[in-house]
């Protein structure tokens with residue numbers, strides 16, 4: 001199905017797409033007003049003295065990537081939002097706890113990192129609830145934001161997210177840092193080009209579901225990104 005037709009259908013979601021059992025990308029949800037890519041208060045932040053962006057990290061916690069990223073954030077006095085995967089949280093709850101203790105926000109990326117359209121409603125119900133419980137057990141925080149693996153919902157999973165009171169969150173800027181050929185320099189360039197106050201930035205602090213050791217390139221890019229934010233007088237917020 002062409003992108004234009006899918007987009008047109010997405011404008012009438014969830015009912016229309018649900019009837020046709022279409023997968024729903026976050027882009028389509030954003031077009032329909034369901035998944036913001038910028039901070040809801042970005043206009044007031046931009047008008048005030050402090051301009052902000054939200055850095056988000058997907059796919060952790062990771063035994064090497066998450067501590068590396070946390071250390072860089074701490075060195076720069078920056079905060080971020082971590083979209084955690086439940087199956088990783090249960091393996092290392094102390095890292096999820098450390099994220100919160102260091103002043104960052106946690107959000108739900110799912111229990112398993114499997115594309116929603118390939119899963120049944122029953123599987124998705126279990127995934128949302130197990131993922132939320134894993135984060136709550138490890139951190140004491142109930143996530144309010146959700147981002148599906150690969151940025152794609154199924155009609156059933158979008159309905160579940162809404163039933164659970166979870167807000168889908170998109171991004172305005174990404175480093176495409178999951179790729180094998182990404183370098184710290186081009187991750188940085190992609191993130192900062194066209195960046196505006198209020199934007200949500202997508203990065204990954206784990207290589208569980210992407211190119212091997214991709215988190216090392218993200219961690220190497222992060223000091224450059226933070227220095228550029230600093231020189232653009234953009235502060236970071238832990239959006240939750």
Ligand SMILES: [Zn+2]
Pocket residue numbers: 058059109113148149150209
């Ligand atoms: Zn992911």
